[in-house]
Amino acid sequence: xxxxxxxxxxxxxxxxxxxxxxxxxxxxxxxxxxxxxxxxxxxxxxxxxxxxxxxxxxxxxxxxxxxxxxxxxxxxxxxxxxxxxxxxxxxxxxxxxxxxxxxxxxxxxxxxxxxxxxxxxxxxxxxxxxxxxxxxxxxxxxxxxxxxxxxxxxxxxxxxxxxxxxxxxxxxxxxxxxxxxxxxxxxxxxxxxxxxxxxxxxxxxxxxxxxxxxxxxxxxxxxxxxxxxxxxxxxxxxxxxxxxxxxxxxxxxxxxxxxxxxxxxxxxxxxxxxxxxxxxxxxxxxxxxxxxxxxxxxxxxxxxxxxxxxxxxxxxxxxxxxxxxxxxxxxxxxxxxxxxxxxxxxxxxxxxxxxxxxxxxxxxxxxxxxxxxxxxxxxxxxxxxxxxxxxxxxxxxxxxxxxxxxxxxxxxxxxxxxxxxxxxxxxxxxxxxxxxxxxxxxxxxxxxxxxxxxxxxxxx
Ligand SMILES: C[S@@+](CC[C@H](N)C(=O)[O-])C[C@H]1O[C@@H](n2cnc3c(N)ncnc32)[C@H](O)[C@@H]1O
Numbered sequence: 001x002x003x004x005x006x007x008x009x010x011x012x013x014x015x016x017x018x019x020x021x022x023x024x025x026x027x028x029x030x031x032x033x034x035x036x037x038x039x040x041x042x043x044x045x046x047x048x049x050x051x052x053x054x055x056x057x058x059x060x061x062x063x064x065x066x067x068x069x070x071x072x073x074x075x076x077x078x079x080x081x082x083x084x085x086x087x088x089x090x091x092x093x094x095x096x097x098x099x100x101x102x103x104x105x106x107x108x109x110x111x112x113x114x115x116x117x118x119x120x121x122x123x124x125x126x127x128x129x130x131x132x133x134x135x136x137x138x139x140x141x142x143x144x145x146x147x148x149x150x151x152x153x154x155x156x157x158x159x160x161x162x163x164x165x166x167x168x169x170x171x172x173x174x175x176x177x178x179x180x181x182x183x184x185x186x187x188x189x190x191x192x193x194x195x196x197x198x199x200x201x202x203x204x205x206x207x208x209x210x211x212x213x214x215x216x217x218x219x220x221x222x223x224x225x226x227x228x229x230x231x232x233x234x235x236x237x238x239x240x241x242x243x244x245x246x247x248x249x250x251x252x253x254x255x256x257x258x259x260x261x262x263x264x265x266x267x268x269x270x271x272x273x274x275x276x277x278x279x280x281x282x283x284x285x286x287x288x289x290x291x292x293x294x295x296x297x298x299x300x301x302x303x304x305x306x307x308x309x310x311x312x313x314x315x316x317x318x319x320x321x322x323x324x325x326x327x328x329x330x331x332x333x334x335x336x337x338x339x340x341x342x343x344x345x346x347x348x349x350x351x352x353x354x355x356x357x358x359x360x361x362x363x364x365x366x367x368x369x370x371x372x373x374x375x376x377x378x379x380x381x382x383x384x385x386x387x388x389x390x391x392x393x394x395x396x397x398x399x400x401x402x403x404x405x406x407x408x409x410x411x412x413x414x415x416x417x418x419x420x421x422x423x424x425x426x427x428x429x430x431x432x433x434x435x436x437x438x439x440x441x442x443x444x445x446x447x448x449x450x451x452x453x454x455x456x457x458x459x460x
Pocket of ligand 1: 100101102103104143145146166167168169170171217218219220221230329
């Protein structure tokens, strides 16, 4: 039974559907794990009695690893500033009615970049329960989705019980972000400002990592770089809708039910096939589609290989001493659990990983080499091709080697992979990228500058 003080009464504006307001996650049937004393992270801060306001600031070892200090153990005692989740030290916010996006939350004071705004509280449930609930809510016709991923195996459902964090809407140009913190041994999710936010501004974060199963909800954030659907950049969304790179055979989407969150009914259905997908969607809204912009992030589940800005944001999400893959994992878990036909898709995904790794859709260097008359160019391209094959094989082997660690991480619902495992993967991926680049560069160089034109001038 959860303590009563966790449930507080807040005055909600008229018209807000009732829910139980809580300031701490609730876990039915699962007791909070009691931390062993030796596992408690104690920082090395020294309290300066003249500057108590600086106690456990941004250089505190615990703050640096997104871990809150434990009362009774922190050297700064009651002056410790690193217990914001525990003390519900939220920014002042206010509910307001948006145009077409239901209720939203706005800043009721000026908020500084980096500030903790509010915790996303709700019921912590297993992925099976999340799947069940998502389906039930959908059949009940609930328009708004409040389930977000906590880690590979658990979700936070703020539908029936939650904090005001449940009202923060999505934006493709957000001013906040979610970050995971470890609080007394438990992972909790907070919303943090990514920029200075003026009083009266709507708070919004990118639902990037959260794939809400069911119908696709049209995004009404109005940002110039809008992705058109909520969670459209997430891997879960892309796999659910079979949206991948150009030329991928999964590019065929059958029925694409659209749902405008301003309405209660699905709006229209778009028939999308093959590479018409981006154009068809472009007619729905202007600006670039951008589905794949993030999809090629450095994610273990994606294997597309490019090193993008995702590393930064994912490390930020947990701050632990390891490369974090929570986004990829969270999305996978959602697409494994909450979408329909997920088992089949999961099996296909494993197969596709392998196919991707083996370079199924790559330029065939040997064949391209035959298009060049020069023997020198042919040899160069064949050499590049061989090196790329070696790099591909190595990447494949590394994947087989690290798979147990990935699976264990999912079993134990860990947010991070050991650094050495991640490093191995990064190294193999970089070698593969380099080999790809060398081959393409060689082709382009020899097309643009054939050997007779780029040969050095003989000495006069
Ligand atoms: C976590 S709730 C946010 C609060 C919600 N607006 C409410 O009134 O309770 C997420 C839901 O809000 C709506 N929503 C959030 N951001 C949106 C956006 N950019 N465009 C359209 N609908 C949005 C969608 O219905 C989504 O499922």
